[in-house]
Amino acid sequence: MTGNVALPRDGLRRRLSARLTRSPRSRLALLLTAPLLWLGLAYLGALAALLVTALWTTNTFTGEIERVWTLDNLRIVVTDSVYRSVTLRTVGVAALVTVIDAVLAAPVAFFMAKVASPRWQPLLVAAILLPLWASYLVKAYAWRSMFGGGGLIDWAGAPFGIGSPGYGLTATVCTLAYLWFPYMVLPIFAGLERLPDSLLEASGDLGARPGRTLRTVVLPLAFPAVVAGSIFTFSLSLGDYVAVEIVGGTSQFLGNLVYDNIGAANNQPLAAAVGLVPVVVMIVYLFLARRAGALENL
Amino acid sequence: MRHERFLIRGTALIAVTLLAAACGTSSGDSDGAPAPGASGFTPPKIPQLQQLGAGEGAVSILAWPGYAENGGNDPQVDWVTPFEKQTGCKATVKTFGTSDEAVTLMKTGDYDVVSASGDASLRLIAGGDVAPVNTALVPNYPDVIDFLKDKAWNSVGGQMYGVPHGWGANLLMYRTDKVNPAPTSWSAVFTDAGKYPGKVTAYDSPIYIADAALFLMNTKPELGIKNPYALDTKQLAAAVELLKAQKANVSEYWSDYLKEVQSFKSGNSVIGTTWQVIVNTAVAEKAPVKAVLPDEGSTGWSDTWMVAAASKHPNCAYQWLNWIISPTANAQVAEYFGEAPANKKACDLTTDKSHCDTYHADDAAYAEKVWYWSTPIPQCLDGRTDVQCTDYAAWTRAWTEIKG
Numbered sequence: 001m002t003g004n005v006a007l008p009r010d011g012l013r014r015r016l017s018a019r020l021t022r023s024p025r026s027r028l029a030l031l032l033t034a035p036l037l038w039l040g041l042a043y044l045g046a047l048a049a050l051l052v053t054a055l056w057t058t059n060t061f062t063g064e065i066e067r068v069w070t071l072d073n074l075r076i077v078v079t080d081s082v083y084r085s086v087t088l089r090t091v092g093v094a095a096l097v098t099v100i101d102a103v104l105a106a107p108v109a110f111f112m113a114k115v116a117s118p119r120w121q122p123l124l125v126a127a128i129l130l131p132l133w134a135s136y137l138v139k140a141y142a143w144r145s146m147f148g149g150g151g152l153i154d155w156a157g158a159p160f161g162i163g164s165p166g167y168g169l170t171a172t173v174c175t176l177a178y179l180w181f182p183y184m185v186l187p188i189f190a191g192l193e194r195l196p197d198s199l200l201e202a203s204g205d206l207g208a209r210p211g212r213t214l215r216t217v218v219l220p221l222a223f224p225a226v227v228a229g230s231i232f233t234f235s236l237s238l239g240d241y242v243a244v245e246i247v248g249g250t251s252q253f254l255g256n257l258v259y260d261n262i263g264a265a266n267n268q269p270l271a272a273a274v275g276l277v278p279v280v281v282m283i284v285y286l287f288l289a290r291r292a293g294a295l296e297n298l
Numbered sequence: 299m300r301h302e303r304f305l306i307r308g309t310a311l312i313a314v315t316l317l318a319a320a321c322g323t324s325s326g327d328s329d330g331a332p333a334p335g336a337s338g339f340t341p342p343k344i345p346q347l348q349q350l351g352a353g354e355g356a357v358s359i360l361a362w363p364g365y366a367e368n369g370g371n372d373p374q375v376d377w378v379t380p381f382e383k384q385t386g387c388k389a390t391v392k393t394f395g396t397s398d399e400a401v402t403l404m405k406t407g408d409y410d411v412v413s414a415s416g417d418a419s420l421r422l423i424a425g426g427d428v429a430p431v432n433t434a435l436v437p438n439y440p441d442v443i444d445f446l447k448d449k450a451w452n453s454v455g456g457q458m459y460g461v462p463h464g465w466g467a468n469l470l471m472y473r474t475d476k477v478n479p480a481p482t483s484w485s486a487v488f489t490d491a492g493k494y495p496g497k498v499t500a501y502d503s504p505i506y507i508a509d510a511a512l513f514l515m516n517t518k519p520e521l522g523i524k525n526p527y528a529l530d531t532k533q534l535a536a537a538v539e540l541l542k543a544q545k546a547n548v549s550e551y552w553s554d555y556l557k558e559v560q561s562f563k564s565g566n567s568v569i570g571t572t573w574q575v576i577v578n579t580a581v582a583e584k585a586p587v588k589a590v591l592p593d594e595g596s597t598g599w600s601d602t603w604m605v606a607a608a609s610k611h612p613n614c615a616y617q618w619l620n621w622i623i624s625p626t627a628n629a630q631v632a633e634y635f636g637e638a639p640a641n642k643k644a645c646d647l648t649t650d651k652s653h654c655d656t657y658h659a660d661d662a663a664y665a666e667k668v669w670y671w672s673t674p675i676p677q678c679l680d681g682r683t684d685v686q687c688t689d690y691a692a693w694t695r696a697w698t699e700i701k702g
Contacts, residue, residue, distance in 0.1 A: 058691075082699050149565040166496060166566065167550050249550045252701050260698065267694065 047279065054272035065268060073273035083257070087277055090253045093173055094237035098184075098230045100177045105184040105229065110218070112185075113192035114200070128185050136179065140246045143175040147247055167249035175243045180236050184229035191225025192218070227289050234285060238278045254278055341454050342426035344607045350435050350616055357387045357614035360400060360409040362601070364635045365463070366391045366622075375634055377627040385621070387614035396503075397671075404428070407608045410615040413463055415599045416451030417505055417671040417690075423459050428604040430457045436620045441641045445662045450679070451672055452602040460602035461619050464628070466637040466657065467598035467668045468501070468509065469589040471572035471580070473562060484513045484592045486569055488540055491547040498544065499561060499570030502551035504690065504697035505671055508597050509571060510537040510544075512669055516594040525680035526597065527672040534688045534696060541700045551701070555579070562587050574657055575636025595667035632657070638665075 020027050054073050057066050077083045112124045131139065144167075146152040153164040165171065195218065203213040241255025252260075254277055261271035359366045359378075368391060369376035378389050392409065394400045397418035404412055404427045414422055422428045433439040439461060446452075446462035453459055472481055477494070488510065491498045500506055511526035514536055523533050549566050552558040555576045561567040563585040577589040603622055605615045621627055625643035632639035633648050638659035645654035658664040672679060678687040688696075 080699075082702060085702060145564075148560075151564070250545055250548050250701060252698075257698060261694070267691065 050272045050275055050279075053269050054276055056269045058267050058269055073270045074276075076270065077273045077277065083274065083277070086252060086254055086257060087281075089169075089251065090238060090255075090278075091281060093169065093176070093253070094234050096173055097176045097180065097237045098233045100173070101181055101184040101233045102226055102230060104177075105181060105188055106222070106226070109185050109188035109192055112189050113195070114197070125186075125189070128182050128189075131178075132182050136242070137246075139179060140175060140243045143171065143178065143243075144246050147171040147174075167247050169248070169251055171247040171249070172244055172251065175247050176237050176240060179243065180233040183232035183236065184226075187229040187232070188222060188225045191222050191228070195221050227292065231286070231289065235278075235282055238281060341423045341459075344426060344429045346430040346432040346457075347435060347605075347612050347616060348432065351613045353385050353387045353614045353617060354611040355386055355388060355614070357389050357411065357611050357618050358409045359389055359391045359618065360403055360412040361391060361393055362413050362415075362635075363393045363395075365413045365601075365631060366393075367631075367634065375630070377621075377630050381618065381621045381627070385614065385617045387611070387617055389618070401425070401427075404606060407606065410606050410609040410611050411618050412604050412606070413601050414460070414604050415601050415671050417673045419451050419459065419602050419604065420673045420675070422604060423454060426607055428459055429607045429609070431460050431605055431619070433458050433461065435616050436461055436623070438620050438623045438625075438641060441625070441643050442623060443640060443642050443660060445665050446600065446640050449600065449670070451600060451670055460604035461623050462640040463601040463603050463622065464632050464635070464637045464640050465598060465600035465665070465668070465670065466573055466575075467591060467596045467664075468571050468573060469577065469596065470592050471562065471570060471577055471587050471589040473565065473568040474586045474588050476565070476568040480588070480590065481569065482590065482593055484509065484594050485517070486592075487571065488513050488544055489517075491544050494568050495547050496549050497566070497568040498547045498549065499558060499567035500541075500544065500548055500551050501571050502553040504693040505597075506571070507534070507537050507541065507693050507696060507700075508669065508671070510540045512594060512597060514540065524682075525678075526669050527674050528678040528680040528682065528687050529674065530678070530682075530685045530687055534692065538696050538700055545700060545702070559583065559585070573636065578636055578656075591664065591667060595669065598668040598670050600668075600670040629653075632659075 020030070053065070055069055055071065057068055057070050057072065059066055108128070112121060112128075116124055147164050147167055148154075149164070149166075151164060157163060199217055199221075200213055203217045204210075208216070239255055241253055241259050244251065244253045244256055254274060257274045258271045261267045261274065366378055366389070367375045368378035368389070378391065381387070382389055392403070394403060397415050400412055400414060400418050401421050403409065404422055405425070412418075412422070412428070414428075419428075442462050446465065448456060448458065449462075452462060470481055470484065470486065472486070474480075476497070477486070486493075487498050487500065501509070507529075508526040511523055511529055511533065514521055514533070515523040515526060518536065521533050521536055523529065529537065550557075550561065552561065552570075555573065556579075558567070558570075558572060558576050559580045562580050563583055572589055574589070577587060580587045603619050605612065605619065609615050622631065623641050625641050625647050628639040628641040629644035629647035632644060633650065633653055636657075638654065638657035639645065639648075642660055645659055648654065650656075654660060674688060674690050674693055676686045676689050678685065
């Protein structure tokens with residue numbers, strides 16, 4: 001009865017709601033318009049703008065961008081040996097950082113998810129998250145002083161005759177591995193937490209030793225989580241330039257080239273061309289991750 | 299599966315865009331942009347202000363950090379507020395980090411005055427972004443030290459394009475406890491850098507190539523370098539080679555001056571190029587360092603306050619120019635930043651009475667040894683017309699190559 005009374009007043013709203021109920025397509029359209037607009041305009045739009053800028057050139061004297069189509073910037077980035085060696089260095093360091101983080105994070109995450117008591121678990125998660133609350137710069141500078149002359153590494157290594165390697169790639173790898181460590185631990189922890197204990201028990205009941213259980217049960221199930229974490233550590237390392245600036249000594253990464261070309265040289269098109277390299281590398285990486293069957297489990 | 303299709307489609311989209319762009323270029327100029335400033339270095343005709351009028355009540359300032367302090371960083375350091383009180387021109391200050399940033403920002407037309415270093419001023423003049431300055435309208439101008447006037451980086455054909463602000467030389471700093479005997483030549487960081495492997499430092503900017511060129515100018519006369527900012531292809535290649543050899547012994551490059559202070563304090567760097575302000579800071583922090591102006595002379599900066607061609611507040615802009623080179627303000631800036639003031643009367647007003655001596659403010663012979671930063675352009679600055687010189691873009695590419 002009440003519904004009949006309300007009908008005239010809420011007619012429009014009701015019709016709309018009825019229509020949305022009947023048609024899943026319009027429901028979907030309504031839901032997705034805003035995020036898709038954001039993705040399309042802000043995210044892909046920015047990428048497209050980057051791509052287009054890379055195809056222009058700058059007047060080196062007045063510093064103005066000239067909208068003349070040219071592939072020169074891309075050609076320089078592809079053929080110039082400097083850009084090739086910087087790309088290889090950046091990708092190599094990103095891969096090394098990812099491997100180090102994965103190796104260090106796996107046991108930590110396993111302990112947190114499967115061994116630690118429920119009372120300790122939140123404390124451990126907080127401990128892992130804690131460094132994320134400190135400023136990125138503070139952490140990078142902390143590593144700078146550790147690697148510096150008379151720093152912690154010099155002091156600790158002195159009794160064994162080991163000195164700090166100084167600023168350079170070693171320092172960069174250590175710093176980046178430290179900075180991105182939580183981004184690797186958390187996905188693996190989440191992945192392992194979803195892994196039912198019963199599977200481990202079943203494996204044990206069937207006679208598997210811990211090592212075999214780890215190899216044949218835990219690792220295959222945790223693999224997608226490791227890949228998820230690696231996407232974070234790899235892409236973050238690939239784009240980093242601040243840590244390199246602080247502890248990298250004379251070495252430069254792709255990010256430094258982009259920064260120098262915009263900041264010092266005022267050559268936005270070349271910076272855009274260099275900026276496309278990590279995009280291409282990440283597309284290849286995601287493609288490989290997909291081939292490895294990791295993406296669908298994310 | 300869907301992910302994969304999306305990825306493939308995305309890759310295909312990029313490939314198609316690239317292809318389309320490639321087709322589009324066939325009509326484009328594949329040899330790169332036309333030589334910048336190929337029309338010669340004749341500045342656009344822009345009239346200078348003929349007489350001062352009443353202030354417009356506002357002025358927009360584009361400055362190096364530390365050049366226009368309004369007490370925001372340190373309440374004790376403030377020469378903008380007294381200016382506002384005296385002239386009624388409300389000042390808004392925007393700072394920039396590099397000369398290139400300054401050039402880019404000046405193009406927006408939002409600023410009335412800019413403190414330009416020599417590697418920006420020429421470009422601003424040639425680009426028509428700044429107007430000639432009528433120095434007769436700046437009462438403090440006669441007190442400016444003579445050897446700063448009518449220079450290649452602040453005037454064209456005898457016409458001043460601004461008022462000199464102050465200057466400094468890039469020096470050679472070393473750790474007194476690690477470097478023995480004391481260096482007297484830039485060879486300490488170039489040909490003899492191997493004596494301090496991994497402990498040499500250098501300034502992180504393409505303009506540092508000029509330091510190598512200056513060294514070659516003195517040690518390899520057969521290269522024929524007459525001006526470290528006018529290098530033809532062969533001369534640039536020689537400088538690049540020298541810097542590449544230096545890199546093997548470089549601990550790190552610096553552009554943030556506090557980074558260099560820290561690096562010398564800890565002993566990560568023991569020798570390298572520096573500014574006087576860095577030496578003072580390091581000494582104040584008890585680092586055993588000294589600095590010398592090597593026998594070959596040095597590169598340096600000499601800054602100029604310029605007025606925007608499209609200034610909306612020209613009268614306030616001129617009042618700012620007059621204020622910033624007034625003895626009081628000029629002394630404050632020079633002391634805060636660590637450089638030689640342009641106004642000779644400023645020397646009496648510094649809190650540290652030896653400031654002008656430390657910075658050799660009135661020492662024409664010292665100033666003569668300094669090759670002030672200039673923008674390398676295709677028209678050789680040393681007057682050669684038979685070759686094209688390498689421009690700043692080429693220097694930037696070379697710098698990327700040197701750092702590898």
